[in-house]
Amino acid sequence: MTALRPDLRIIADNIDAGSRVLDVGCGDGALMAALRDSRQVRARGLELDPANVSAAVTRGLSVIQGDADTDLADYPSGSVDYAILSQTLQTTRAPHLVLEELLRIGRQAFVSFPNFAHWRIRMSLLTHGRMPVTRLIPEAWYETPNIHHVTIDDFRSLIATRGWTCDGEWFLSGDQQTSRGMANLLAEHAVFLLRR
Amino acid sequence: MASASASHSDARFGLDRRVTLLGPLPLDCGAALAPVEIAYETYGSLNADKSNAVLICHALTGDQYVASSHPITGKPGWWMRLVGTGKPVDPARDFIICANVIGSCMGSSGPATVNPATGTPWGMDFPVLSIADMVRAQALLFDYLGIGTLAAVIGGSMGGMQALSWPVLYPDRVRAALVIASTARHSAQNIAFHEVGRQAIMADPRWRKGAYYADGDVPASGLAVARMAAHITYLSEAGLTEKFGRRLQARDGAAGADCDGSSFGFDADFQIQSYLRHQGISFVDRFDANSYLYITRAMDYYDLAQPHDGVLARAFMGTKTRFCLISFDTDWLYPTAESRRIVHALNAAGAEASFVELSSPFGHDAFLLECPEMNRIVDGFLRAGANR
Structure with missing residues (x-):
């Protein structure tokens, strides 16, 4: 599990052994494979990109090619312990509805996303007046899949508006965990654990 | 093995x-x-x-x-x-x-x-x-x-x-x-294509309501047409275009062929025609027409x-x-x-x-x-x- 992306590492470390997981936007299945191999987790995945799906199925994982915006409706309510949405929220057409689906399918949901209010992004926008291109948001505005940029404070506000419960939050800067204090300014990346 | x-x-x-x-x-x-x-x-x-x-x-x-x-x-x-x-x-x-x-x-x-x-x-x-x-x-x-x-x-x-x-x-x-x-x-589309195939077999006078085993005179033309129609559904338009396009069959001394190779008749001028005809003809050597009826029906x-x-x-x-x-x-x-x-x-x-x-x-x-x-x-x- 050493090669896991830092946000996935946090999620992996906080999932109970033997639990059932749905990884929405699972990529090539790196997290699912790690969870299966180290924690005997029964993981299923949903992924848009066919090459990623092939790679995941080739690793022996159960992954379905599909779209988080349209293909979650069929999953039964409460059918998994954790629904996971890592670095995918900002690419969905209706993030709030995707999150509702996640919280319906899973008893709890892990959500990770790049924080658009990180100071480096703010500085970039302030000094250059151009859409920022950073390590975590590497594409130019016209080709980025990130169509719904979000900040940590925006996300907290959505949690409050929707009446969800936050069971945990973790923040990352330069791949290291960082404190809650001024996270909206100092964290590049956030991981939330939610339930309805 | x-x-x-x-x-x-x-x-x-x-x-x-x-x-x-x-x-x-x-x-x-x-x-x-x-x-x-x-x-x-x-x-x-x-x-x-x-x-x-x-x-x-x-x-x-x-x-x-x-x-x-x-x-x-x-x-x-x-x-x-x-x-x-x-x-x-x-x-x-x-x-x-x-x-x-x-x-x-x-x-x-x-x-x-x-x-x-x-x-x-x-x-x-x-x-x-x-x-x-x-x-x-x-x-x-x-x-x-x-x-x-x-x-x-x-x-x-x-x-x-x-x-x-x-x-x-x-x-x-x-x-x-x-x-x-x-x-x-x-x-409905799947059933429709199968129906064309079955009707081709049943319209062959040699089919005789399926009782052709005694003399071995099988409804080969009907079965070949059924196979030809079905074979089109197994391919894609892009694949057909790439493989055959409108290319003509290279034939020696084709009767009446003009300089382009078109016969202005009903021979297999186009490569796709001769390909399909070959698919149909070679199929009847290895398959029974009645089996084709029964299996397509099961699928329907x-x-x-x-x-x-x-x-x-x-x-x-x-x-x-x-x-x-x-x-x-x-x-x-x-x-x-x-x-x-x-x-x-x-x-x-x-x-x-x-x-x-x-x-x-x-x-x-x-x-x-x-x-x-x-x-x-x-x-x-x-x-x-x-x-x-």
């Missing part, structure tokens, strides 16, 4: 096997079939705990010769890209079984085999079959072979219909189902959701089988939407399922052609089962 194993001393295992099972096999149409003749092949050896049996299901005009040469055409096995030493389905690891479906004409009970009540070929007195009947006959075969549970059942097209039906009919007898370029029901009646009030998810409720579905983007016979419909039902039933749409220019036929990505997926899916 030969392997020095204990099972080779068992006459039930090996190439070109035939068995006559007493039955009776109750059929969906209400009739019962007895005896039940099944022609099949096995490759590899059954392990001590009988946990490595893999069933390969063939398509409409396929047969049991999945990985050995065809006795009539001499062509190599029809799925040797997937089945064989070093392939995803490997006789070194798996005990592989492929059986001719009932209704077909390569040794299993069908319209061309003898009706015990009359001592003559069944012809159109053979009972009308369903895909489920074919699967139940395979289950009879496994009873005879002493195999309780299949590690996997694999099929493309009509073979995929059987593979998908297996866990529905025998939830405790199959651990994994791999369904390629297939569907959970025949669409196929709708897995029908016994479950039209709710496909109910067919899979409580299943413990792992599923993997693969579709091809240019397949318009069983398009990706049909696989997605199955996947949605599997999700709703809480089944463990994988699905991917692969890209290929070859239409429905893609599942039989070279496709390294498909092989990797099949390999990963089967190995995941072997690891548990």
Whole structure:
């Protein structure tokens, strides 16, 4: 599990052994494979990109090619312990509805996303007046899949508006965990654990 | 493919096997079939705990010769890209079984085999079959072979219909189902194309209501036309354009041919014409017209959701089988939407399922052609089962 992306590492470390997981936007299945191999987790995945799906199925994982915006409706309510949405929220057409689906399918949901209010992004926008291109948001505005940029404070506000419960939050800067204090300014990346 | 194993001393295992099972096999149409003749092949050896049996299901005009040469055409096995030493389905690891479906004409009970009540070929007195009947006959075969549970059942097209039906009919007898370029029901368009084929056969004066076995004067023209029409549905427009375009046939001394090679008649001027004619003519040497009627009819009646009030998810409720579905983007016979419909039902039933749409220019036929990505997926899916 050493090669896991830092946000996935946090999620992996906080999932109970033997639990059932749905990884929405699972990529090539790196997290699912790690969870299966180290924690005997029964993981299923949903992924848009066919090459990623092939790679995941080739690793022996159960992954379905599909779209988080349209293909979650069929999953039964409460059918998994954790629904996971890592670095995918900002690419969905209706993030709030995707999150509702996640919280319906899973008893709890892990959500990770790049924080658009990180100071480096703010500085970039302030000094250059151009859409920022950073390590975590590497594409130019016209080709980025990130169509719904979000900040940590925006996300907290959505949690409050929707009446969800936050069971945990973790923040990352330069791949290291960082404190809650001024996270909206100092964290590049956030991981939330939610339930309805 | 030969392997020095204990099972080779068992006459039930090996190439070109035939068995006559007493039955009776109750059929969906209400009739019962007895005896039940099944022609099949096995490759590899059954392990001590009988946990490595893999069933390969063939398509409409396929047969049991999945990985050995065809006795009539001499062509190599029809799925040797997937089945064989070093392939995803490997006789070194798996005990592989492929059986001719009932209704077909390569040794299993069908319209061309003898009706015990009359001592003559069944012809159109053979009972009308369903895909489920074919699967139940395979289950009879496994009873005879002493195999309780299949590690996997694999099929493309009509073979995929059987593979998908297996866990529905025998939830405790199959651990994994791999369904390629297939569907959970025949669409109006699917039925329409089959109807054209059947009408072509029945319109052939040699068909004689199916009673052509005595003099061997078979409805070859009708069957060839049926095959030609069906073959178009196995390809894609882009594939046809790339392979043939509007190119003309190179012919010497074609009567009346102008300088472009057009005959201004009805000969096979275009390459696509002669290709289709060849497909039709070579097909009649190896296939029985009545079998074509019966099997296409079984496919038309196929709708897995029908016994479950039209709710496909109910067919899979409580299943413990792992599923993997693969579709091809240019397949318009069983398009990706049909696989997605199955996947949605599997999700709703809480089944463990994988699905991917692969890209290929070859239409429905893609599942039989070279496709390294498909092989990797099949390999990963089967190995995941072997690891548990």
